Amino acid sequence: MSTAASTRSPLASSAATNGTQVKPGALVPTNNVTTGDGLTVRARIDPTLTVDDVVKQLCINLQIKEPPSHFALRDENDELVTNDNLRRKIKTKVNLKLVNAPAREAKETAEKLRQRNEKLRLTLFSLQKFIREEQFAQEFLNNDGLAELVDVIDTSSGNTLAYALTAMQNLMELDYGWSTLDDRFIFRVVQILSSPQSLINVCRPATAILKKLVEADPMSAPGPLLASSSRALPSAPPGSVYRYGFHIVFEQMRKEKGLLETVVSRLGSADTAMAQYSMMLINSLLAHASDIRWDEFIAELERLNVRKAVVRLMSLHTIEDLTSCILDFQANIVRVTYRKKTTDVDPEFEPTHAAALDYIWNCSKLDEEVDSTGQQLKWRKLGFDTENILEEFHDVGVLGLDCLKRFVDSDPDFSKVVLEQLSRPEERRCPIGKASNEVVELLAEHWAIFAPGYSTSTTFQPFFLDFFKVHSLATHFFLRMWSESGAAYGDFTRVAALVQSQIKLALRSENVRAWHDVEHDFLECEYRAVRDRQMKELELEDDLLSKVPVRNLRAKLYKESFEFVRQQRIQCLLQGAWFVNALPQSSPRDAVRRPSRPWRFMRLDIGMKYLHYVDSAVKFLVRNGLEDLPERIDVSLISEIATGTCIPPPNVLRDQDGLPTGSPLGPSLLSFSLLSAHEGSLADLIAPDQSRWADWTDGLNMLRRDGGHVASKETAGFVQALTEIGLKIKLLDLSGEMVEIPSGLVAGPPPTNTDFFFSELM
Incomplete structure (x- = not known):
């Protein structure tokens, strides 16, 4: 390494050390190095040296008497120069500073x-x-x-x-x-x-x-990502954060x-x-x-x-940085909804459950009676099949109880609705409580509330976040269809099918529809129009798929399919891929020249903690491992994977690259940015094709421990397709034998004692 003093430095030396010769006029980049005394020297640094060797030679050439281990190099932005980034900083002629070594600086900082x-x-x-x-x-x-x-x-x-x-x-x-x-x-x-x-x-x-x-x-300790949502916490080892x-x-x-x-x-x-x-x-x-x-x-x-606060955020036009957070919130509310649906109602041990049931009963303004057999007549007046309230809410859990309470609370004339039904002949009464629970099941199926921690929604779902409000509208619609169709008790399934059809219609494209349109569909649509549409839908559907056991099987397969696609996406990150280094959308296109290294290869390490990468002027064959990838991004710093954010650099993307660039003034359709909450963008990239874009945007989202949502329709489509294919394969075994699938199974009475065992069948 050679150094030449600037006009501010009294030093003037030229040395070749470590067997490295620097000839006059040789094409070796020159870096300005500023010392702690304010002196600036021009140094030609051999890029094959280590940082320790560079610092040692600088100390010798600048006649610094303190040990070289007390010093380090930083760039103008105070980034520490390491063996990983030294070559890049030399080639780009970054101005460097000779400063205290990190350990020395840390000791002085603690003292200050x-x-x-x-x-x-x-x-x-x-x-x-x-x-x-x-x-x-x-x-x-x-x-x-x-x-x-x-x-x-x-x-x-x-x-x-x-x-x-x-x-x-x-x-x-x-x-x-x-x-x-x-x-x-x-x-x-x-x-x-x-x-x-x-x-x-x-x-x-x-x-x-x-x-x-x-x-x-x-x-959350380092290790394989957990697919289970179990919250049983193991003990932390001593000293662990x-x-x-x-x-x-x-x-x-x-x-x-x-x-x-x-x-x-x-x-x-x-x-x-x-x-x-x-x-x-x-x-x-x-x-x-x-x-x-x-x-x-x-x-x-x-x-x-x-x-409501999150729904309000969805309606803003400046929420690009919040998109991932909102989708995460939706996925978390799916978990909350599923947990409520699978939590049993137990008024004996849960005061809140007892209070909700008391509120519902008091709002009905009814009196308890005794039927002709001497049995209590209370909940059957509200449209439940039995007086066993725990069993009535078994399939919808606390979610069903909350929905019924909100339904009662939202209708000041609830008692009149109940009296109207009780005034009819018994077989013509609409079972309000049973209808409310059925609507909960239909909405849960519509929004795929199948399993905890799995959500394939790629868009905002403001109506889902208003679950209780939609439930009230749909339950009122159920009551109206019952009356307009002149239904009897045996027609419950038929009316439920009408409601299911209307739910699909009213909640379609919810990321772009207005709430008043949803209200109109539930409040204004006539029975005959609903019935005609539903009959056309029945011609195209298989009644078998609506059976409860089949719906439960679909839920199980959905979870397995999501996990399979998730592992595939993360595997793509481990393999790595080439991308184009893109420019922020705000960059003036006319003022930007073609970058010297427009291509980037990126790969996730086995520990799933860092994205290692290398920037290059041309694509080349990257070896397995991380030897060819000197730079890295800490995955824990990524708080947002924003899509459609960047424009390609000029004269990099050509027709033969197969990369759609979007409109000339707009962002590339295949662009995405890795955003940090406090550092801005960590990387702006354009994928080579739609599949690679979906692999990486969804893979990175699924990699985050606080994420789990899906960003691309391609990934969501894979999950749905795998679910449907798996379901049809499973059903072939049954339908091929013409086996009748019941709508539900009734469990027998529990054993009277513990004098039994389960046989191990081979």
Whole structure:
């Protein structure tokens, strides 16, 4: 390596060390290197050297007497120069700085935090950048820096607090070093976040810290991604940061009553990043909620009407950065809905269930009676088949109870509706309670509430988030169809089929339809029109597919198909692919030249923690492994996979590339961006074809532990196709033998004692 002093430097030397000769006029890039004394030298650096060798030679040439191990190189943006990125920075002639080594800088930073002098804010500003570096972080932690940082957070405010919280947020991106954070610290963050007076730049990192703590439960420890939604938490090993989780954080949140209300209110913040952070925290809480506080947490969210706040976000035109978060929220509400549907109603042990049933009965304004056989006559008056309310709600669970309560609550004339039915001959009465539960089943089937944690919706579903409102409309429609068709009790299935047909019609294309159109379809559509349409649909459908056992089989196959496609998508990430390095849509096309390295190969590592990549002027054969991929992106930093965001660089995409570019002024149809909540875009890429685009956008979404939604219609189509093919193959075994499939199975009485065993049949 040779150095030549600038006009500001008294040094003038030219040396060839380590056997490396640099000839005058040789095509070797020259970098400007600035020292801590403000001197700038021009250095021709051999790209085959290691960073340690480069620093050592600089110290020799600049006659620095301190050990070279005390120094390191950074670029103009303070990014640390490593063996992985040295060659790139040399080739692009990046201006470099000779600075303190990360370990030395970390030791001095920890000492400055202890002193709390007037330069504290500047120290914290630097700390939030350097803390992500492993060498810096380890030394910072070894010098008790974490305790000092916690103390600063505990006692500061304003921008000083914002810098300190951001530093803590960045430290927590490491999977070690912060396992000593205690309840007192968590409660301090909760207090900061719940204060309406807190600045936006304070609330953003505070929200991210709580989110990280929620996700740091033992179930999220590094290892294979879990397909199960079980919340049974194993114990964390000593020193592991995966020792927190929902139950730890929520206990502190409960002490600050207004926290959730404040977080939900910030979904409407004019600051998009703040809305995004708040949405991500809510999603993490939903995804990790523990059994013991699940009911309390969900009830509080429902009270705060978080669904309405999210629906309002859907209607905005500046939500590109929030799209993934909203789809995550929809997937989480699918989990919530499924769990409610499969949770039994038990008024004896659940006071909330008993209170809901009492409310429904009191609103009916009926009196209990005794029938001709001397049996209680109560719930049968409301249209249930029996007085066993636990059995009546067995198939729809707490979801059915909540829907019936909301239906009663939304209709001030509910008692009149009940009396009207009771005034009719018994066989002509519409069974209100049974109809309500049937509508719940139909809506659950329409929105594929088949299994926890699986959602193939690629678009916004505002009507799904208004589940209770749709249920009320559909139940009223059921009552109207019953009356207009002159139905008797034996016609229940026929009327249910009419309602199912109308649900499909009213809820079609819900991402673009207005709510008043849905109301019109349920309130204004006449019986004859519904019947005619339904008869045409029956000509094209197989009655077998509507049987309850077949619907349950489809639900099971749907879950298996989703998991199969999910594993396939992640396998594509592990194999890697070539992409075009794209430009943000806002880039002025005329002013941008063809980049020197327009192509990028990207591959996920086996541990699923990093996306490794290399940028190149041309495509080349990339070997297996990571040797050819020197750069990497931390997957944990990806908070959003935004699609349709970028334009191709000029003169890179040609017809023979097979890459549709969209309109000349618009983004490429195959573009996507990996966005970080606090770093902006980590990568802007264009896929080579539709399949590769679907593989990577959905694979990355499925890879995220707080994600799980599907972004492309292609992936959603694969899941549905696999489900239907699997269903038809299963049914061939039955229909080929002309076996009659019953609509339901009745379980026999339980054994009277335990004197029995299950035989192992071979």
